[in-house]
Amino acid sequence: MIVIDDWFFNYGTTNITARRKSILQFLDYVYEKERPDQSKMYLQFGKGGVKNYLYYFRDKCLNEKQTYE
Structure with missing residues:
Protein backbone atom coordinates (compact mmCIF):
# COMPACT_ATOMS: atom_id res chain seq x y z
CA MET A 1 0.00 0.00 0.00
CA ILE A 2 2.92 2.34 0.66
CA VAL A 3 4.08 2.09 -2.97
CA GLU A 32 -12.67 -5.28 -11.58
CA LYS A 33 -10.00 -5.81 -14.24
CA GLU A 34 -8.43 -8.89 -12.62
CA ARG A 35 -11.52 -10.53 -11.13
CA PRO A 36 -9.60 -12.77 -8.69
CA ASP A 37 -11.31 -16.00 -7.77
CA GLN A 38 -12.95 -16.24 -4.38
CA SER A 39 -10.20 -18.46 -2.96
CA LYS A 40 -7.66 -15.61 -3.13
CA MET A 41 -7.61 -13.16 -0.27
CA TYR A 42 -5.21 -10.61 -1.81
CA LEU A 43 -4.55 -9.02 -5.16
CA GLN A 44 -1.10 -9.94 -6.39
CA PHE A 45 0.75 -7.81 -8.91
CA GLY A 46 4.12 -9.45 -9.49
CA LYS A 47 7.36 -7.64 -10.21
CA GLY A 48 6.61 -4.19 -11.62
CA GLY A 49 2.94 -5.03 -12.01
CA VAL A 50 1.58 -2.42 -9.65
CA LYS A 51 3.38 0.40 -11.46
CA ASN A 52 2.06 -0.78 -14.81
CA TYR A 53 -1.47 -0.70 -13.43
CA LEU A 54 -0.86 2.73 -11.89
CA TYR A 55 0.32 4.22 -15.17
CA TYR A 56 -2.58 2.68 -17.06
CA PHE A 57 -5.02 3.91 -14.39
CA ARG A 58 -3.52 7.39 -14.63
CA ASP A 59 -3.86 7.47 -18.40
CA LYS A 60 -7.37 6.00 -18.59
CA CYS A 61 -8.99 7.36 -15.42
CA LEU A 62 -7.11 10.28 -13.90
CA ASN A 63 -6.49 12.04 -17.18
CA GLU A 64 -10.17 11.68 -18.06
CA LYS A 65 -11.13 13.36 -14.74
CA GLN A 66 -12.89 10.29 -13.39
CA THR A 67 -11.45 10.70 -9.89
CA TYR A 68 -12.74 12.46 -6.81
CA GLU A 69 -10.37 15.40 -7.14
Missing part, protein backbone atom coordinates in the same frame (compact mmCIF):
# COMPACT_ATOMS: atom_id res chain seq x y z
CA ILE A 4 0.61 3.08 -4.19
CA ASP A 5 0.32 5.95 -1.70
CA ASP A 6 3.78 7.26 -2.62
CA TRP A 7 2.99 7.02 -6.31
CA PHE A 8 -0.18 9.09 -5.97
CA PHE A 9 1.63 11.63 -3.79
CA ASN A 10 4.47 11.97 -6.30
CA TYR A 11 1.92 12.21 -9.12
CA GLY A 12 0.59 15.34 -7.40
CA THR A 13 -2.27 14.17 -5.23
CA THR A 14 -1.01 15.77 -2.03
CA ASN A 15 -4.38 16.19 -0.32
CA ILE A 16 -4.68 13.15 1.93
CA THR A 17 -8.45 12.74 1.51
CA ALA A 18 -8.28 12.96 -2.29
CA ARG A 19 -5.31 10.56 -2.30
CA ARG A 20 -7.16 7.98 -0.22
CA LYS A 21 -10.18 8.22 -2.50
CA SER A 22 -7.95 7.81 -5.55
CA ILE A 23 -6.28 4.77 -3.97
CA LEU A 24 -9.65 3.16 -3.32
CA GLN A 25 -10.70 3.93 -6.88
CA PHE A 26 -7.47 2.41 -8.17
CA LEU A 27 -7.90 -0.77 -6.11
CA ASP A 28 -11.50 -1.09 -7.28
CA TYR A 29 -10.32 -0.64 -10.87
CA VAL A 30 -7.68 -3.38 -10.50
CA TYR A 31 -10.13 -5.71 -8.78
Whole structure:
Protein backbone atom coordinates (compact mmCIF):
# COMPACT_ATOMS: atom_id res chain seq x y z
CA MET A 1 0.00 0.00 0.00
CA ILE A 2 2.92 2.34 0.66
CA VAL A 3 4.08 2.09 -2.97
CA ILE A 4 0.61 3.08 -4.19
CA ASP A 5 0.32 5.95 -1.70
CA ASP A 6 3.78 7.26 -2.62
CA TRP A 7 2.99 7.02 -6.31
CA PHE A 8 -0.18 9.09 -5.97
CA PHE A 9 1.63 11.63 -3.79
CA ASN A 10 4.47 11.97 -6.30
CA TYR A 11 1.92 12.21 -9.12
CA GLY A 12 0.59 15.34 -7.40
CA THR A 13 -2.27 14.17 -5.23
CA THR A 14 -1.01 15.77 -2.03
CA ASN A 15 -4.38 16.19 -0.32
CA ILE A 16 -4.68 13.15 1.93
CA THR A 17 -8.45 12.74 1.51
CA ALA A 18 -8.28 12.96 -2.29
CA ARG A 19 -5.31 10.56 -2.30
CA ARG A 20 -7.16 7.98 -0.22
CA LYS A 21 -10.18 8.22 -2.50
CA SER A 22 -7.95 7.81 -5.55
CA ILE A 23 -6.28 4.77 -3.97
CA LEU A 24 -9.65 3.16 -3.32
CA GLN A 25 -10.70 3.93 -6.88
CA PHE A 26 -7.47 2.41 -8.17
CA LEU A 27 -7.90 -0.77 -6.11
CA ASP A 28 -11.50 -1.09 -7.28
CA TYR A 29 -10.32 -0.64 -10.87
CA VAL A 30 -7.68 -3.38 -10.50
CA TYR A 31 -10.13 -5.71 -8.78
CA GLU A 32 -12.67 -5.28 -11.58
CA LYS A 33 -10.00 -5.81 -14.24
CA GLU A 34 -8.43 -8.89 -12.62
CA ARG A 35 -11.52 -10.53 -11.13
CA PRO A 36 -9.60 -12.77 -8.69
CA ASP A 37 -11.31 -16.00 -7.77
CA GLN A 38 -12.95 -16.24 -4.38
CA SER A 39 -10.20 -18.46 -2.96
CA LYS A 40 -7.66 -15.61 -3.13
CA MET A 41 -7.61 -13.16 -0.27
CA TYR A 42 -5.21 -10.61 -1.81
CA LEU A 43 -4.55 -9.02 -5.16
CA GLN A 44 -1.10 -9.94 -6.39
CA PHE A 45 0.75 -7.81 -8.91
CA GLY A 46 4.12 -9.45 -9.49
CA LYS A 47 7.36 -7.64 -10.21
CA GLY A 48 6.61 -4.19 -11.62
CA GLY A 49 2.94 -5.03 -12.01
CA VAL A 50 1.58 -2.42 -9.65
CA LYS A 51 3.38 0.40 -11.46
CA ASN A 52 2.06 -0.78 -14.81
CA TYR A 53 -1.47 -0.70 -13.43
CA LEU A 54 -0.86 2.73 -11.89
CA TYR A 55 0.32 4.22 -15.17
CA TYR A 56 -2.58 2.68 -17.06
CA PHE A 57 -5.02 3.91 -14.39
CA ARG A 58 -3.52 7.39 -14.63
CA ASP A 59 -3.86 7.47 -18.40
CA LYS A 60 -7.37 6.00 -18.59
CA CYS A 61 -8.99 7.36 -15.42
CA LEU A 62 -7.11 10.28 -13.90
CA ASN A 63 -6.49 12.04 -17.18
CA GLU A 64 -10.17 11.68 -18.06
CA LYS A 65 -11.13 13.36 -14.74
CA GLN A 66 -12.89 10.29 -13.39
CA THR A 67 -11.45 10.70 -9.89
CA TYR A 68 -12.74 12.46 -6.81
CA GLU A 69 -10.37 15.40 -7.14
